[in-house]
Amino acid sequence: MLVKTILADRETIFLDGLESLLTSGEQFFYRIVGRCNSSSELMEKLDYTDVNLLITEINLGDNESTDFLKEIRKNHKDLSICVLSSYTADKFVRGAFVSGADGFVSKYNDIKELLRALATISNGKTFLSEGLQMTPSLQKNQSNDDQNKNSFIDEFQLIEKLTKREMQVLQQIAQAKTNGEIGKQLFISDQTVGVHRKNIMRKLSLRNTNALIKFAYDNGLV
Numbered sequence: 001m002l003v004k005t006i007l008a009d010r011e012t013i014f015l016d017g018l019e020s021l022l023t024s025g026e027q028f029f030y031r032i033v034g035r036c037n038s039s040s041e042l043m044e045k046l047d048y049t050d051v052n053l054l055i056t057e058i059n060l061g062d063n064e065s066t067d068f069l070k071e072i073r074k075n076h077k078d079l080s081i082c083v084l085s086s087y088t089a090d091k092f093v094r095g096a097f098v099s100g101a102d103g104f105v106s107k108y109n110d111i112k113e114l115l116r117a118l119a120t121i122s123n124g125k126t127f128l129s130e131g132l133q134m135t136p137s138l139q140k141n142q143s144n145d146d147q148n149k150n151s152f153i154d155e156f157q158l159i160e161k162l163t164k165r166e167m168q169v170l171q172q173i174a175q176a177k178t179n180g181e182i183g184k185q186l187f188i189s190d191q192t193v194g195v196h197r198k199n200i201m202r203k204l205s206l207r208n209t210n211a212l213i214k215f216a217y218d219n220g221l222v
Contacts, residue, residue, distance in 0.1 A: 003122070006034040006049065008042045008056035009084075018055070018084075021111050037061070039068040046076055053080045053118065058087055058096055059159075066092070066099040073100025080121045084114060089219045093132050103127035159219065161203040167221070169196040173209060174216035 005022065007015050015035050022030040034049050036042040039060045046054070058066050069081065082103040083096045093104050102121040105114050106129045113129055120127040162170065165186075172182040179190040179197070186193070197212075206212055215221075 002029055002031040003053050003118075004033045004049075004051045005030050005053040005055065006036065006042070006045060006051050007032060008036040008039075008054065008060060010037055010057065010059070010061050012037065039063040043068065043071060046072060046079075051076075051079065053082070053122075055082045055084050055114075055118075058083055058085050058092060066095040066101075069096060069099035069101055080118075082114075082117055082121055082127075086221075087219065088129075088132055090133060092219075093128070097126070103129075104132060105129040106132060158204055159221075162200065166196050166200050166203075169193060170200055170212060170216055171221055173197065173200075174213045174221065176213070 007018055009015050009018070015037075019032050019035070023032060030053075033051055034045045036045055037060065039062055042054075042056065042060065054072070056069075058069070060068070069083075072079065072081065080103075081101045082105060083101045084105050084107060085092065085096075086107045088106045088108070096104050103117040103126060105117045105127070109129055109131075117127040117129065159167075168186055169182060172185055177185070179193040182193045183190040200212065201207065204212070204215060206215060
């Protein structure tokens with residue numbers, strides 16, 4: 001039986017690759033019936049599309065928390081929901097499950113891990129990607145309080161301020177590399193790296209390299 005699937009992610013080129021992986025070779029049983037780049041588009045499409053499975057990023061640009069998953073779960077109780085995200089900090093993983101996700105896979109894993117997740121949640125079980133965790137005190141059926149919601153909003157807004165190049169520099173900084181080493185890795189001058197470093201600290205309201213490293217690890221950016 002074909003698994004009617006909707007894919008949601010901000011990046012169209014990522015959706016192209018994911019659709020190709022899920023519908024080629026041995027994965028012929030996935031039928032992509034919709035693709036979305038925002039949570040509003042996603043919820044609208046779910047209302048008029050016959051679908052069994054949703055694979056979605058948690059930050060779709062027009063949402064500032066995982067609350068859109070709550071709305072989806074409320075209106076589509078039998079839908080299997082798998083989060084496929086680059087936001088892998090504990091609070092994001094926890095928030096996704098609290099909001100109704102059945103599985104959570106890091107984008108840093110390979111396609112085999114995603115397929116394991118899809119097979120697991122199709123059998124009515126939950127799946128957590130290798131290397132990820134959430135605090136045991138919050139389970140899937142518990143409510144997300146205002147403090148957690150504000151934390152999501154703050155982190156999303158901060159991360160969204162960074163350009164792709166600044167994200168690349170931050171990821172290198174988190175590996176304790178010098179400006180010169182980062183410059184060689186990214187094919188830019190160490191002076192340019194220094195400018196990016198200052199801009200990142202300004203945008204994130206952080207004062208030193210240790211704070212940058214902590215921010216990167218706390219938010220699953222490395």
